Amino acid sequence: MKKIKRKDFIKKTSLVIGAGATGVLTSCGKKEEKDSASIHTREKLEWKMVTTWPPHFPIMGEGADRFAKEVETMSDGQLKIHVYGGGELIPPFETFDAVSQGMAEMGHSSAYYWAGKAQATQFFPGVPFGMNPQESNAWLYYGGGLELWRELYSKFNLIPFPAGNTGAQMGGWFNKEINTIADIKGLKMRMPGIGGKVLTEAGGTTILSPAAEIYTNLERGVLDATEWVGPYHDYLMGFYKIAKYYYYPGWHEPSGGLELIINKSAYNQLSKSLQEIIKIAAKALNISMLSEFEKMNIEYLKKIKQEKSVEIKRYPDEVLRKLKEITKKVLSDITNKDEMSKRIYDSYSKFQKEIYDWSSLNRNY
Numbered sequence: 001m002k003k004i005k006r007k008d009f010i011k012k013t014s015l016v017i018g019a020g021a022t023g024v025l026t027s028c029g030k031k032e033e034k035d036s037a038s039i040h041t042r043e044k045l046e047w048k049m050v051t052t053w054p055p056h057f058p059i060m061g062e063g064a065d066r067f068a069k070e071v072e073t074m075s076d077g078q079l080k081i082h083v084y085g086g087g088e089l090i091p092p093f094e095t096f097d098a099v100s101q102g103m104a105e106m107g108h109s110s111a112y113y114w115a116g117k118a119q120a121t122q123f124f125p126g127v128p129f130g131m132n133p134q135e136s137n138a139w140l141y142y143g144g145g146l147e148l149w150r151e152l153y154s155k156f157n158l159i160p161f162p163a164g165n166t167g168a169q170m171g172g173w174f175n176k177e178i179n180t181i182a183d184i185k186g187l188k189m190r191m192p193g194i195g196g197k198v199l200t201e202a203g204g205t206t207i208l209s210p211a212a213e214i215y216t217n218l219e220r221g222v223l224d225a226t227e228w229v230g231p232y233h234d235y236l237m238g239f240y241k242i243a244k245y246y247y248y249p250g251w252h253e254p255s256g257g258l259e260l261i262i263n264k265s266a267y268n269q270l271s272k273s274l275q276e277i278i279k280i281a282a283k284a285l286n287i288s289m290l291s292e293f294e295k296m297n298i299e300y301l302k303k304i305k306q307e308k309s310v311e312i313k314r315y316p317d318e319v320l321r322k323l324k325e326i327t328k329k330v331l332s333d334i335t336n337k338d339e340m341s342k343r344i345y346d347s348y349s350k351f352q353k354e355i356y357d358w359s360s361l362n363r364n365y
């Protein structure tokens, strides 16, 4: 594990936001090479993977690199994947379109960035007050979640695979205490996704500060508070230097699921064996990224606890209860307006209820 300084981390982060890449896209790369030694012609494929992460970004970018290497090794060099950080080939938030249109064969990202394409995408990474990563994986792989995800993405000519998770996130960094729900009123906070809508509904102002500007905005008071990920990435962002309170739990993101998306036409042209390799490597990525986040969060939570200026606090029960109530309203607003969101959330919430009946027994200690 490389040690990363805040400055480098911010620099990497800003690449994602820069979004001004001028790379020229070409169609699916494919070339035939003759293996003279074994006297047979073997088709080798070269694919592009675009990502919403800065190049080699800790855990996410590194995971995408590792995935590419594993696929190449398992396929004995038959499928070589070139990984591009956000901004290297295309702007990060064009990942979905680029893969959908076949300009790149695959992409790594988070489905909640694509709510503008289809509202229902935002249910797959996680839902406020929803399931944790383990429970979410159970829903995706065995509870019908992935089928719904594939159905949703099918019209975009994409096949999604669960491919990583940040783990449960933290509640965020504040410079004032949150004692009642009234303390949210007028609070300018960076919080994307459904959680951001809940914050707005609670009287806060949701500001979608680009990642590279969050620190400065918090320092200058453009933001009163921000959430980001968890101890590891939050520490690298340096928030402990300018915010006093570090709140938990991350009610808005109890799971931060990531996705691998593949252009359906490109995938269908692969041999069964290459398809299987991708499936297995995506599953490996799904577990390795989550495990790495958990491990690094342990180390960096220790570091944050050592910072004397930081106080780690739990949101009061009453605040969480109110936020949960508001979340229900926000979710029903979304599902009332969009049929696919309703089908997906019905499936998700049914599974959540059932798995809680089970996990409340086995976690009851």
Ligand code: CA
Pocket: 169, 227, 228, 229, 253
């Ligand atoms: Ca977050």
